[in-house]
Amino acid sequence: MTVAPTAMKPTRVLVAGGGVAALEAALALRALAEDRVTVELLAPEPHFWYRPLAVAAPFELGEVLRFELNELAAAAGATVALGSLAAVEATSHRVRTSAGAEIPYDVLLVACGAVPTPAISGALTFRGPADVEKVGALLEELAAGAVRRVVFAVPWGAVWSLPVYELALLTAAHVEARGTPGVELAVVTPEETPLQLFGQAGSEAVRELLAERGVTVHAGAYPTELVDGELRLVPEGKVDSDRVVALPRLRGPRIDGLPQTVDGFIPVDSHGRVHGLEDVYAAGDVTSFPLKQGGIAAQQADAAAEAVAAAAGADLAPRPFRPVLRGLLLTGRQPRYLRRELTGDAVRDSWASPEPLWWPPAKIVGRYLAPFLGSFAGVEVPPEPAAAHGAVPVEVELDAETVERSSSRRPELEHDDDGRRAVGDVMSPDPILVAPEVTLAEVAEKMRDRDAGSALVVDDGRLIGILTSRDLLRAFAGRVHSNEARVREWMTAEPVAVSSKTTLEAAARLMTEYGFHHLPVVEAERVVGMLGLRQAVRHARGRFGIGLGF
Numbered sequence: 001m002t003v004a005p006t007a008m009k010p011t012r013v014l015v016a017g018g019g020v021a022a023l024e025a026a027l028a029l030r031a032l033a034e035d036r037v038t039v040e041l042l043a044p045e046p047h048f049w050y051r052p053l054a055v056a057a058p059f060e061l062g063e064v065l066r067f068e069l070n071e072l073a074a075a076a077g078a079t080v081a082l083g084s085l086a087a088v089e090a091t092s093h094r095v096r097t098s099a100g101a102e103i104p105y106d107v108l109l110v111a112c113g114a115v116p117t118p119a120i121s122g123a124l125t126f127r128g129p130a131d132v133e134k135v136g137a138l139l140e141e142l143a144a145g146a147v148r149r150v151v152f153a154v155p156w157g158a159v160w161s162l163p164v165y166e167l168a169l170l171t172a173a174h175v176e177a178r179g180t181p182g183v184e185l186a187v188v189t190p191e192e193t194p195l196q197l198f199g200q201a202g203s204e205a206v207r208e209l210l211a212e213r214g215v216t217v218h219a220g221a222y223p224t225e226l227v228d229g230e231l232r233l234v235p236e237g238k239v240d241s242d243r244v245v246a247l248p249r250l251r252g253p254r255i256d257g258l259p260q261t262v263d264g265f266i267p268v269d270s271h272g273r274v275h276g277l278e279d280v281y282a283a284g285d286v287t288s289f290p291l292k293q294g295g296i297a298a299q300q301a302d303a304a305a306e307a308v309a310a311a312a313g314a315d316l317a318p319r320p321f322r323p324v325l326r327g328l329l330l331t332g333r334q335p336r337y338l339r340r341e342l343t344g345d346a347v348r349d350s351w352a353s354p355e356p357l358w359w360p361p362a363k364i365v366g367r368y369l370a371p372f373l374g375s376f377a378g379v380e381v382p383p384e385p386a387a388a389h390g391a392v393p394v395e396v397e398l399d400a401e402t403v404e405r406s407s408s409r410r411p412e413l414e415h416d417d418d419g420r421r422a423v424g425d426v427m428s429p430d431p432i433l434v435a436p437e438v439t440l441a442e443v444a445e446k447m448r449d450r451d452a453g454s455a456l457v458v459d460d461g462r463l464i465g466i467l468t469s470r471d472l473l474r475a476f477a478g479r480v481h482s483n484e485a486r487v488r489e490w491m492t493a494e495p496v497a498v499s500s501k502t503t504l505e506a507a508a509r510l511m512t513e514y515g516f517h518h519l520p521v522v523e524a525e526r527v528v529g530m531l532g533l534r535q536a537v538r539h540a541r542g543r544f545g546i547g548l549g550f
């Protein structure tokens, strides 16, 4: 960090975003760094949306709260500039907006959230406030008897499945209260058990509630499309349904100059520092932490704010991000508070209770944000009651692996155990390997010499990224200096890779779905080859030519 703690001028902190992580960071910075910092929010729209209550709105059990961002920012001691972050020039400490404006900063915190994209074709994708009316219309169809079978679906990759369970439970309570006959409700999820992330107590509490309301659960199932009254599952199976309400798959917004994963997420360390860039931090859904949840976003923002405040001269030792998962499940009757220590034991460190397990008992738990929004919305926070059973505020170190393991992951790729051709049979065994600090000019020359469309980025022998000719074009179109810009700033970090035993069919399917032209082949974290799209499609069985774009 280059910020001088004793400088007379305050550190200019630019926060890209106007959501949960951005506001939590602004509040934390004001509290911790006081006048050692100025905070400016760069956001594309003038409102802050409190989205969790969107699930309750169609049932008239809650309303989506919308706040004026200007007013919230002013109360948090920050200012707002309207605009979208399009590119970061980390070496000159400037950002560019999509309208072409340039904004200088001392420290940048990227908190742009994630972009919801439909994941199940034929389904009603529930993204939040924008889809409240569609769920309302579905309730009317149920009441009129025009629709009978409704499935609530979690696609793979959606790692905050709680809204699906809330929608299912609220719909069941709604239908029961109106005495609508013949309605069949089901939940389809890739999780092994409902709300698996919350551990045994959370999962059992939800399972019991669903059983009580007559909602069938299909766990360990990957829903893909609704066709002719059937929700199709992979690898096989179907669930009869007239309508499907599905969660979206999340992707990160493309921002030039930042390392991003194939899904557009930004890799950070436990203090929120973006890998390889000085004075650039990220927090919330936009990071590559696999769980996309408001409470987690706020905890990440707190860790980043502490690091920035300390660098600006505040007297504190910044603590790393230590995720604790808390969820308030709306059930249509008494809500359930769910809590899980992410690194703890799934049985011992999991609690479910109708009484609050944290305080104030908000849907999005932010140390600064929850009481701040409560007072802004005129909601009185009563004095804290005696701790309910399980409300032990133990915080433990981040363990992204636990989250990866218990969340709804990509379907496993098939392996070549039935004689079909595998990636290792056709891959190129000698891809271009470069270090992250190599310049774009050097890598472009290597790619030209070898007539290759991509290079793999390795650090200490381990694959950390991929740079393709498309990335080079993007960089050159942004007029970067190719002798100064480094591969690390333009590569796609943490690329999807396959093993040499993956079947060509599975690899081709992956490439089709994501639009990849190259897949690194990795064994024990070491690169052993590269698979090109043409190699994959030429040798794979089946119809993979559709939609490949060549």
Ligand SMILES: Cc1cc2nc3c(=O)[nH]c(=O)nc-3n(C[C@H](O)[C@H](O)[C@H](O)COP(=O)(O)OP(=O)(O)OC[C@H]3O[C@@H](n4cnc5c(N)ncnc54)[C@H](O)[C@@H]3O)c2cc1C
Binding pocket: 016, 017, 018, 019, 020, 021, 022, 042, 043, 044, 045, 051, 052, 053, 054, 055, 083, 084, 085, 086, 111, 112, 113, 114, 126, 127, 128, 129, 160, 162, 163, 253, 283, 284, 285, 286, 292, 293, 294, 295, 296, 297, 327, 328, 363, 364, 365
């Ligand atoms: C229906 C629903 C229910 C949910 N329920 C819960 C719940 O019960 N509990 C919970 O903890 N979480 C819940 N969540 C998740 C929670 O809302 C998100 O995890 C949280 O908002 C993430 O915070 P964030 O700041 O990373 O992103 P966001 O809150 O999405 O904020 C992103 C901000 O960045 C802005 N932005 C976007 N692109 C750019 C750009 N290029 N430049 C600058 N700014 C940009 C956006 O306008 C927005 O202001 C729910 C989400 C949904 C959709």
